[in-house]
Amino acid sequence: MAAPALDLDDLRDRLLAGERAALARAITLAESKRADHRAAARDLIDAVLPHTGKAIRVGITGVPGVGKSTTIDALGSNLTAAGHKVAVLAVDPSSTRTGGSILGDKTRMARLALDPNAFIRPSPSSGTLGGVAAKTRETMLLCEAAGFDVILVETVGVGQSETAVADLTDFFLVLMLPGAGDELQGIKKGILELADMIAVNKADEGEAERRANAAASEYRAALHILTPASATWTPPVVTISGFHNLRLDALWEKVVDHRERLTATGEIARKRREQDVKWMWALVHERLHQRLVGTAEVRERTAEAEASVSRGEHSPAAGAARIAELIGL
Incomplete structure (x- = not known):
């Protein structure tokens, strides 16, 4: 029996009404490799484009084990409690052998996975990083059309994926571990140049907090040397604990401050236009x-x-x- 014809007008209306089933269907269209699905996704995105662009888009990276998922789970829960709708998009390099996802599933963000005001979606690449960027951009627009006003884009933190996520978002947050000594030697200059803020995670209490503060001082010195001076924004370095939900509200205040400053100067709009051209290519x-x-x-x-x-x-x-x-x- 043939599948029923897709009613794009109905799907658009349901998506704009915030129906999660419609959002999931729209994202599946965008991720499909079928030519007719791709065409339908393009038409749908064009139709909802006037309803996108208002969300705060934040990219988050860090080495495996730095606590990205725990931090995102706590930060996202704080934001939904404050009245935001949060979408988490995981830029997920797929296994080149099996095609399977490298990152874990929604169980890594247990609270957000059950939160009616949150939506979690991985963007597997099937081995093509450019495909990740393209599909994640489309998913981001569809989430915005569905009413999500905060988009958190997580990368596993492996090389080129970091640049891809920085090109997707307005604000790029780099999570670091305490104990800057050896870690500082291994930081890629490119990551520091991309960062809008560095957050030293696992700054829990006692010795851990002391080590985190010492690491933060090292990172501040590195940023001072490697990042160009800007009249609009100087990347701050903060200490947080995602596990204990410490100082995440202060972290988010800096994200909002960045958004307000760069919106006032027109830099956010210019940056997004440049990102659209990169998306086209x-x-x-x-x-x-x-x-x-x-x-x-x-x-x-x-x-x-x-x-x-x-x-x-x-x-x-x-x-x-x-x-x-x-x-x-």
Whole structure:
């Protein structure tokens, strides 16, 4: 029996009314690889676009074990208690072997998972980081259309995903561990340049708090050296405890302060326009990739080019030229 035809007008109306089932359906459309679903998702997003853009978009990164999920669970619960609607989007690099998700599921954020004013959704990449960025952007807009006014975008904190999330959001929060000494040596300069704020987590009490304060001093010194001076915003360094919900309200006050300052200067609007252009090119790259894997004939000829390079019969440049010819480049 054929599936019923999709009524985009009905889906749009239900989405704008804040129906969670409609939001889930819309996100599934956006993540689908079927051409008709992609087209429907584009039409839906265009239809709801005037109702998007009002949320505060915060990217959150940090090494595994820094306590991102615990912190997001506590911060998000604080925000919903204050009357906000919070969407958590996990930019989740998928396993290149199995296609499965690397990050855990909603059980990592137990309170938010049960909160009617929260919505948690991973964005698996199936091995393509650009695909993550594109799908997460679409999901973010759909969540905004459904009435969510805070979007928290979490990255697992592995290399290029951090840059991708910074290009999705208005504010980029980097979580760090106490004990700056060795950790400071391993901080990538690029992360400090992206950061709008550093929060040293697990600053619980006693010795842990002392170590966190010492780490915060080290990070402040590093930021002073590596980040350019700005009349609008100087990235602060704070100490928090996600587990004990300590100083998260003060952290959020700085996020709001950043939003108000950059809105007043027009920097938020300019930043989002630049992000939209990057989004466009991410979608172009995704479409080119789909052309390469979209038909059996192209896949076969691509495999032949790979094999000839692997055997040493052609140079990588010659193999790339053969593949480019398949899509008219």
